[in-house]
Amino acid sequence: MNNDIYVVIEHLRGQVADISYIMLAAGRDLARETGGKLAAVLLGQNAQALAENLAADQVLYGENAALAEFTSDAYQQALAGLISENQPRAAFFGSTTIGTDVAGTLSARLNIPLVSSCSKISDGMIVSQICGGKIMAETKLADTTTLITMIPGGYKPEQGRGGPPEVKPVPVSVADLKVALNQYIEPEVADVDITKEKVLISIGRGIQTADNIELAQALADLLGGAVSASRPVVDQGWLPTSRMVGKSGQRVKPKLYLALGISGAPEHVEGMADAENIIAINIDPGAPLFDVAKYGVNVDLFDLIDPLIEAIEAAK
Ligand SMILES: Cc1cc2nc3c(=O)[nH]c(=O)nc-3n(C[C@H](O)[C@H](O)[C@H](O)COP(=O)(O)OP(=O)(O)OC[C@H]3O[C@@H](n4cnc5c(N)ncnc54)[C@H](O)[C@@H]3O)c2cc1C
Known part of the structure; x- marks a missing residue:
């Protein structure tokens, strides 16, 4: 195992999710503690341009046609290979529908620990919310690669510092997928668009x-x-x-x-x-x-x- 920290970048339809920028801020804190590098893991097809604003020491870019759209199956396979081969100290995922799906199943698949609902890294401790935020639990990083799901609130999103990061293509292997995206179903048209309200x-x-x-x-x-x-x-x-x-x-x-x-x-x-x-x-x-x-x-x-x-x- 090395001391590097991975942040698995969540993106959908050409947009990097804000939680990815929050995870990069948290990952930076943790990398400082471990003395390792902060690497953003970006998976997709023709998605390299999304690396531009990622505030990481390095972007590990896995290109594969099977990763053109998110499916848990394809992400799990790609990340299982990457994580077991490189053995980072920790890998962050968003505590989102996508992140919890992939992190939970990867933890079981690779038999490595998962710390969920992390809000802050403080003095080397991972602070997690449990019981809907009524209890805060502190956990030390285990002595093995650890997966962490991150909730927003503890960090301001961190975008591109000092120009685009170095992008390193990494081989990812994905085969025999059991799930494929059929279509996106758009939400019903709303009376008020709350995303636009001030x-x-x-x-x-x-x-x-x-x-x-x-x-x-x-x-x-x-x-x-x-x-x-x-x-x-x-x-x-x-x-x-x-x-x-x-x-x-x-x-x-x-x-x-x-x-x-x-x-x-x-x-x-x-x-x-x-x-x-x-x-x-x-x-x-x-x-x-x-x-x-x-x-x-x-x-x-x-x-x-x-x-x-x-x-x-x-x-x-
Ligand atoms: C997979 C999943 C997805 C979910 N997605 C969402 C989501 O998208 N959005 C979401 O909101 N939730 C979501 N939830 C539910 C979420 O976990 C919480 O249950 C929900 O957010 C709680 O809503 P609440 O704060 O209104 O209710 P409660 O948690 O019941 O809180 C009510 C609050 O009101 C306060 N209160 C009561 N009376 C008064 C008063 N007179 N004056 C002032 N304060 C008062 C209480 O002290 C309490 O803090 C999801 C849950 C799951 C498992």
Whole structure:
């Protein structure tokens, strides 16, 4: 085993996912601890241009027609070969649908440890969220190659430092695939595109009933924004799926994300951690969203909305 740190770059339809840039920032911290190189692992077909903004010492580029579109099967085969041959100290994956699928199965396939939901590397320890962020667990790197899935929130995304990195083509072998991409199914056209809104008033289970959504809507109207939601609100049928923020919803980057009664589970944070200003309103002082928020207010949201509306109206 060597001391190098791999970051497996997640990309889809020509776009590098933000989690890849976050992982590169975390990988840089860990490489400093281990004394190894930081290598971005980029798999695809004709995807070399995506290497340009990757802030790594080196990009290991695996080109193969079977990797033109993501399938877990092809990624697992390519990475199993690469990791067992080169034995890096650790390999990062996004804690996303793609990353958890590949990392979990690779861990079983190669019989190596997996540390999941890592948010930070601190003094050589990997800090992970468990129980939806209510408990933080610290783990030391094992004495063998370790896989890590990374959640957003602990690092600012890091893009290209000092020009394009060195790209080193690496052989990847992929054969006898059992899964192939048939087609992309585009999401239904939304009434509001929350990914384009500058202001989002986002509601969670703390909003309690569908009738209370009008309070959030009043605030959104006043600030020229839209109402978005966590998954339980959408699962109840109170808002359409197009308003859901998170792993199974939309990734949003508004200037203001005001979260009313949202706990801050990793699956939600994945979709909003890149908002410019996050304000969390919650009655629970231990709500994990306070760790991601720029400002936090530990109050009952129903005591806050009316005075807030009055204050904004007065200030206008
Ligand atoms: C595979 C998978 C994918 C998922 N994808 C998503 C996703 O895309 N998006 C997503 O959001 N979730 C997703 N989830 C669900 C996620 O794990 C959480 O369950 C969900 O985000 C919790 O939503 P919440 O914060 O609204 O509810 P809760 O976790 O129940 O939190 C409600 C919060 O409201 C606070 N509260 C209650 N009353 C008040 C009040 N009066 N005033 C102020 N605060 C109050 C509470 O203290 C609590 O913190 C996914 C889960 C899985 C397993």
